[in-house]
Amino acid sequence: MTALPQELVGQLKARFAERFTTNAAVLEQHGRGESHHVAALPDGVVFAGSTQEVADVVTLCAQHRVPVIPYGAGTSLEGHLTAVKGGISLDLSHMTEILRISQEDLDCTVQAGVTREQLNTWLRDKGLFFPIDPGANASIGGMVSTRASGTNAVRYGTMRENVLSLTVVLPNGEIIQTGGRARKSSAGYDLTRLFVGAEGTLGVVTEVTLRLYGIPEHTVAALCSFPSVQQAIDTAIAVVQLGIPVARMEFMDRGLIAAVNAYSGLSLKLEDTLAFEFHGPVGAVKEQVALVASLVQENGGNDFEWATSPEERNRLWKARHSAFYAVVSQRPNARGWSSDVCVPVSELAGCVLHTRELLKGFPVPAAILGHVGDGNYHVVFAVDPSSENELAAVAAINKKMVEKALSVGGTSTGEHGVGTGKIAYLRQEHGKAVDLMAVIKHALDPLGIMNPGKILPTA
Known part of the structure; x- marks a missing residue:
């Protein structure tokens, strides 16, 4: 940390009163995300409640050349929230207003601090939902900034496809709107996409206009296991290549299944596993289910378990949504190191098997999982943050994963973002x-x- 200019401290106290703080516990909370990255604490935290308040903070910080680090729900994984040069952590978690909804146009505008679960709870009675689900209950602004995707991306796309417009506070304190509510435009540069994925390095996103979708008429979830990784990934690739419009298709290796069984009290078969979800009219869903079931059988899968009620579906998805914490819980005082890459679907099997070989005999608890419908997979490690040798060994595996992905035309991160980690x-x-x-x-x-x-x- 570095000392804040006293003039700035006085200005922030006058403007925000108790919503500006230098309390040590609050600084510690705002100096790290969910992952293993070493904390770097800000010098102060401001809790903003509106776009204008964000603009006021940024303007004051610009005058004093003090860094600004946007903060949402604190769930990022690649060091995005660390204050590596000190400064002000600008917390948008109080900006939770749902400003507008159009059921006719299937869109809404929300403040950046609204979380995805808050939004979907509010939308449920209107027969609508927002499909992007990165697993964590992230803020919408944070999801914009990291270009998040998650379990539904195979059908509904990522934040890139589902953000129509943004309100952004620029580094000089000016406020701009990047677009309107039209579903397409040829007018000027696509500034919306410039800020989607910019990780707060170009400005602070304060309001977001999103595409919405009707809640599906019928939803079915399914879980099936395979004797090998190759059989599971081959099945996933076949589903994609046949164009079956699954809503979710997630891979969990047997190491993850063991971890979630222990963590969540489940009794899933200890094999490499695929989880599916299907959305649509009853007849269409039945057809999709039958096609996928036949592919699973052809590739040696077994124990196909179906669920249609919300309670049953939630039980089947519990394993996937608790994956990060399940792996980390295997060691006392461990931190999670979660790396992700994304590759062309045709290269997925080779890359996952390559990663599996890297993990053979590795003493650190680890598991492979992923959104295999779009070629995105992750490895979660439970690391001892005090062991330099262990961190170096995990970094070496991470490096080999990324280099393999890049060698086949993939990317170093499919959804976690760059932050400091990549x-x-x-x-x-x-x-x-x-x-x-x-x-x-x-x-x-x-x-x-x-x-x-x-x-x-x-x-």
């Missing part, structure tokens, strides 16, 4: 395009105050 691979993935990213960063944030040390090596 900076080392950006140049390898994007080459000279990284220089253009740096030009954009400098043009919008010449003082370098917006979430410094994230995405770009020198930002």
Whole structure:
């Protein structure tokens, strides 16, 4: 940490009173995310309640050249929230208003601090839902900033496809709107997509206009196990290549199944497992289910378990949603290290098997899981944060995973984002395009105050 200018401290106290704090416990909470990355604490925290208040904070920080780190629900995994150069953590968790909904147009506008679970609870009685589900109860603003996706992406896409417009506070304190509510536009640069995935390095997202969807007429979930990883992944690839419109298709290796059985009190078969969910009219869902069941059988799968009621579906999905914490719980005082890559679906089997080989005999608890419908998979490690040797060994495996993904045309991160954790691979993935990213960063944030040390090596 570095000391805040006393003039800035006085200005923030005058403007925000008790919503500006330097309390040690609050600083500790705001200096890390959910993963293994070493905490780097901010010098102060401001809890904002409106776009104008965010603009006031950013304007004051710009005047004093003090960094600003946007903070939502604190669930990020690649060090996005660490205050590597000190500064102000700008907490948007109090910005929880649902500002507008149009049932006719299937869209809504929300403040950035609204979480996905809050939004879907509010939408349920209107027969609508927002499908992007990264697992954690993340804030919508955070999901925009990391270009989140998750379990439903195979059918509904990612945040990139489901954000129509943003309200953004720029690094100089100006407020802009990046677009309207039309489903397409040819007017000017696509600024909305510029800020989706920018991880708070170009500005602070304060309001988000989202696409919504009707709650499906019929929903069925299913779980099945396989004697080998190859058989499970081959089944997933066949589902994609045949164009079966599954809503979710998740892979969990047998190590993860063992962890979630212990963590959640389940008794799932200790084999490599696929979980499916199907949405649509009754007849269409029955047809999809029959096609997938036949593919599972052809590839040696067994124990197909179906669920149609919400309670039964929740039970089947419990394993997947508790995956991160289930793995971490295997060791006392462990921290989670979760890495993700994404590859073309045709390369998925080879990459997952390559990762499986890397983990053979590795003493650190680890599991492979993923959104295999779009080629995105993860490895979760339960690491001892005090062991430099162990952290180095996990980093070496992470490096080999990323290099394998890049070698087949994939990406170093499918949904977690770059943060501080994947900076080392950006140049390898994007080459000279990284220089253009740096030009954009400098043009919008010449003082370098917006979430410094994230995405770009020198930002």
